[in-house]
Amino acid sequence: MARITCAALTKKYGDVVAVDALDLEIAHGEFMVLLGPSGCGKTTTLNMIAGLEEISAGRLSFDDAEVTWTPPHRREVAMVFQSYALYPNKTVRENIASPLPLRRQPAAAIDSAVAAAAAQLEITHLLDRRPNELSGGQRQRVALGRAIVRNPAVFLMDGPLSNLDATLRLSMRGLIKRLHQDLKSTFVYVTHDQAEAMTLADRIAVMRGGLIQQLDTPEGIYERPANLFVAGFLGSPPINLIEGVMAGGAFSRGGWRLALPNPPADGRSVTLGLRPEDVMVAAPGLARLDARVELVSPLGSETHLDVVAEGGLKLTLRVPKEWRAAVGDQIGFGIDPARLHLFDRASELRL
Numbered sequence: 001m002a003r004i005t006c007a008a009l010t011k012k013y014g015d016v017v018a019v020d021a022l023d024l025e026i027a028h029g030e031f032m033v034l035l036g037p038s039g040c041g042k043t044t045t046l047n048m049i050a051g052l053e054e055i056s057a058g059r060l061s062f063d064d065a066e067v068t069w070t071p072p073h074r075r076e077v078a079m080v081f082q083s084y085a086l087y088p089n090k091t092v093r094e095n096i097a098s099p100l101p102l103r104r105q106p107a108a109a110i111d112s113a114v115a116a117a118a119a120q121l122e123i124t125h126l127l128d129r130r131p132n133e134l135s136g137g138q139r140q141r142v143a144l145g146r147a148i149v150r151n152p153a154v155f156l157m158d159g160p161l162s163n164l165d166a167t168l169r170l171s172m173r174g175l176i177k178r179l180h181q182d183l184k185s186t187f188v189y190v191t192h193d194q195a196e197a198m199t200l201a202d203r204i205a206v207m208r209g210g211l212i213q214q215l216d217t218p219e220g221i222y223e224r225p226a227n228l229f230v231a232g233f234l235g236s237p238p239i240n241l242i243e244g245v246m247a248g249g250a251f252s253r254g255g256w257r258l259a260l261p262n263p264p265a266d267g268r269s270v271t272l273g274l275r276p277e278d279v280m281v282a283a284p285g286l287a288r289l290d291a292r293v294e295l296v297s298p299l300g301s302e303t304h305l306d307v308v309a310e311g312g313l314k315l316t317l318r319v320p321k322e323w324r325a326a327v328g329d330q331i332g333f334g335i336d337p338a339r340l341h342l343f344d345r346a347s348e349l350r351l
């Protein structure tokens with residue numbers, strides 16, 4: 001296992017700062033997910049940890065040893081790519097074994113390591129095939145097998161499930177999570193898929209523009225987003241963001257007023273965040289929101305409602321499937337003020 005410490009880790013491509021003085025400590029055996037939109041610096045960060053990309057400034061350490069300038073093959077890391085990167089002319093068995101001969105192990109040890117990895121990934125029956133005779137999911141299992149046999153201290157995965165269809169992604173997600181539980185190695189996993197990040201991570205680093213926006217557990221990121229960007233990036237459908245101003249201790253927008261538990265000072269311009277699922281049947285003790293239903297999207301397990309509230313405010317809400325709402329219905333929703341998120345409009349930071 002290895003603890004990974006990034007200290008002011010920086011990557012510049014000419015004038016482009018791809019990763020901007022990133023500080024991040026990843027614990028022994030932790031499953032860390034780097035999450036963010038395309039171009040935010042996830043791959044560059046991973047490649048610097050792998051040694052595939054030269055570090056422009058800052059330090060990288062594994063446990064207490066600095067590895068900033070250590071070549072990749074001496075870092076005890078294994079990388080799994082979105083594109084699988086298998087040898088097309090080698091069999092599955094040879095692909096999985098490919099990192100091993102360099103280490104001069106006896107043939108029997110290699111055979112048993114390959115067999116164990118293949119069994120763990122349930123691809124024993126595929127060992128004599130070549131990559132072009134495999135599905136995408138099977139190819140990614142082979143790539144995982146090739147990583148496992150090296151018994152690395154650190155697994156680095158760059159969008160390993162991005163090329164798979166939705167159903168396969170779900171089952172492969174489970175496989176990767178089990179693998180982490182079995183191997184107890186440190187995992188650093190890059191994705192732009194929030195559901196993948198939420199389900200896999202011990203902690204998530206949400207990135208934007210080469211900077212970490214928030215580092216926290218999945219629950220922490222979802223329940224207490226540090227700023228508007230993080231709030232908007234996680235959640236499906238996305239959080240409703242409502243601009244207003246503080247007046248008389250209440251959030252105020254047009255004629256709609258909402259008393260808040262710890263209100264910021266009057267006059268402050270704020271953005272209120274309402275998760276689509278944080279509405280309920282109107283009841284005493286709850287704030288009330290009256291809205292007209294514009295669109296009903298039943299998903300089976302739940303229903304999404306697009307509604308228009310007072311002042312033309314458009315919201316998307318998630319309600320239990322038992323709610324029988326129809327287009328044109330006027331519904332009074334209940335909102336628990338304690339479940340709302342409040343952000344300063346200028347700084348975009350959570351209040």
Ligand SMILES: Nc1ncnc2c1ncn2[C@@H]1O[C@H](COP(=O)(O)OP(=O)(O)O)[C@@H](O)[C@H]1O
Pocket residue numbers: 013016017018036037038039040041042043044045
């Ligand atoms: N080889 C390169 N040359 C110049 N710019 C690059 C290079 N690789 C990445 N970048 C830039 O660095 C930024 C981060 O890229 P990347 O780490 O690939 O993002 P992500 O993996 O989050 O999509 C982007 O602005 C990208 O255009």
Ligand SMILES: [Mg+2]
Pocket residue numbers: 039042043044
């Ligand atoms: Mg990338």
